[in-house]
Amino acid sequence: MDDQTRMMTGLTGLGGLAQADVGDPDSVRKQQSLGQPQQDIGDILQQIMAITDESLDEAQARKHALNCHRMKPALFSVLCEIKEKTVLSIRGVQEEDPPDPQIMRLDNMLLAEGVSGPEKGGGSAAAAAAAAAAGGSPTDSSIEHSDYRAKLAQIRQIYHSELEKYEQACSEFTNHVMNLLREQSRTRPISPKEIERMVAIIHRKFSSIQMQLKQSTCEAVMILRSRFLDARRKRRNFNKQATEVLNEYFYSHLSNPYPSEEAKEELAKKCGITVSQVSNWFGNKRIRYKKNIGKFQEEANLYAVKTAVDAANVSAQASQANSPATPNSESLDTYPSCSSFRPQTPS
DNA sequence: CCTAATGATTCGAC
DNA sequence: GTCGAATCATTAGG
Numbered sequence: 169m170d171d172q173t174r175m176m177t178g179l180t181g182l183g184g185l186a187q188a189d190v191g192d193p194d195s196v197r198k199q200q201s202l203g204q205p206q207q208d209i210g211d212i213l214q215q216i217m218a219i220t221d222e223s224l225d226e227a228q229a230r231k232h233a234l235n236c237h238r239m240k241p242a243l244f245s246v247l248c249e250i251k252e253k254t255v256l257s258i259r260g261v262q263e264e265d266p267p268d269p270q271i272m273r274l275d276n277m278l279l280a281e282g283v284s285g286p287e288k289g290g291g292s293a294a295a296a297a298a299a300a301a302a303g304g305s306p307t308d309s310s311i312e313h314s315d316y317r318a319k320l321a322q323i324r325q326i327y328h329s330e331l332e333k334y335e336q337a338c339s340e341f342t343n344h345v346m347n348l349l350r351e352q353s354r355t356r357p358i359s360p361k362e363i364e365r366m367v368a369i370i371h372r373k374f375s376s377i378q379m380q381l382k383q384s385t386c387e388a389v390m391i392l393r394s395r396f397l398d399a400r401r402k403r404r405n406f407n408k409q410a411t412e413v414l415n416e417y418f419y420s421h422l423s424n425p426y427p428s429e430e431a432k433e434e435l436a437k438k439c440g441i442t443v444s445q446v447s448n449w450f451g452n453k454r455i456r457y458k459k460n461i462g463k464f465q466e467e468a469n470l471y472a473v474k475t476a477v478d479a480a481n482v483s484a485q486a487s488q489a490n491s492p493a494t495p496n497s498e499s500l501d502t503y504p505s506c507s508s509f510r511p512q513t514p515s
Numbered sequence: 516c517c518t519a520a521t522g523a524t525t526c527g528a529c
Numbered sequence: 530g531t532c533g534a535a536t537c538a539t540t541a542g543g
Contacts, residue, residue, distance in 0.1 A: 403522045403539060426532090447531085448523060455533060456521090 208239045235354060247357030271375075274382040281389045283324050319392050327385045331378065338374040342367050406449075410439035414449050418457075419471035425454055 215230060222230060234240060278284040349363045406414075417435060418425050427435060432446045439446070457464050 405521065405540065445522080449521090451532075451534095452522070455535090458533090 208237075209243060212237060212239060212243060231355060244357055245359075248359040248362070251357050252359065252361070268379070271379050271382065274379065274386055277386050277389070278327075278382060282320065283327055283385055283389060320389070323385060323388050323392065327381065330381050334374060334378055334381065338371065341374075342370050345370060406439065406441060406445075410441060413438050414446070414453070415467065415471050416475060418450065418453050419468050420475045422468070425450060425457075 212234060215234060218230075275284065345366060346363055349358050349366060352358055353363070405411075413435060417427065417431070421427070427446070427450060429443075432443045432450075436443045436446045441449075
């Protein structure tokens with residue numbers, strides 16, 4: 169008990185850590201059970217206290233002596249343990265939290281947009297598809313496309329350079345702190361675990377900064393995208409030839425105006441538009457025709473005649489010697505109820 | 516400027 | 530996935 173009080177008086181003024189050290193019943197028990205080495209510990213602590221009053225050279229020498237002391241590792245680990253129990257247990261509770269759903273969402277979006285991930289990846293492909301669906305002349309869509317791509321590349325570049333900056337700063341800072349702590353661990357009870365934890369704390373801080381970057385990048389992409397989508401709505405009417413081809417198909421298949429995938433592809437190629445535009449066109453055409461058959465009567469007759477003439481020409485060429493060409497009466501049908509679709513046209 | 520036409524989008528049903 | 534239907538947004542024509 170004598171030594172205990174001596175230690176306590178020696179320690180007064182060391183601050184919170186020292187208070188905690190002696191206050192912890194565990195530490196008291198440990199120190200008491202050490203028996204003889206208590207003397208050594210007391211001495212060491214006295215010496216530590218005295219260091220502040222000494223000259224730099226003296227202190228340095230003393231520090232070295234302390235570091236070489238046989239009891240140093242034991243004392244060090246005890247102090248680390250106590251510190252662990254008191255201070256760090258409070259701070260280190262919320263570590264290893266699962267990946268933030270928000271940051272995962274942001275990551276996924278950036279990946280999907282082609283901002284993060286492999287160079288010139290899916291994002292530009294998506295943009296290409298969107299641009300292709302934009303319609304109008306091919307030059308127009310490619311202009312929009314390249315515009316979008318350029319803007320996206322710009323965002324991408326900024327994102328990556330910022331990210332790199334952050335990562336560099338993070339690793340620099342981490343190294344700095346680690347070196348500092350390692351250096352200090354020679355005179356302060358700092359366990360490797362604590363250093364590890366500190367690194368984790370730093371990384372958390374930096375990743376929260378990264379999340380802000382990701383968030384603002386996502387916003388930028390969204391704005392770009394919405395602008396692009398707005399641009400997409402700036403439609404162009406199809407050219408006359410394309411409309412003609414589509415109408416021809418529609419009125420010659422009036423009984424079943426549902427082109428197959430192959431037929432759509434064929435029409436798309438002929439008209440210089442995309443398959444989805446062909447689908448849109450037929451969707452619109454069907455509903456609008458059905459809504460007002462009368463209005464489309466004239467148009468229907470026109471195309472019926474046209475296909476009839478074409479068919480007549482073809483059949484005349486094909487079977488000149490065969491028989492007196494019979495005009496294709498079916499294709500002249502203008503009412504869906506009368507016309508019957510069959511794949512009779514020589515293709 | 517008003518209106519019809521038209522290409523694209525969205526939504527619910529299948 | 531496609532389809533019909535309603536709707537939006539732009540274009541074209543008067």
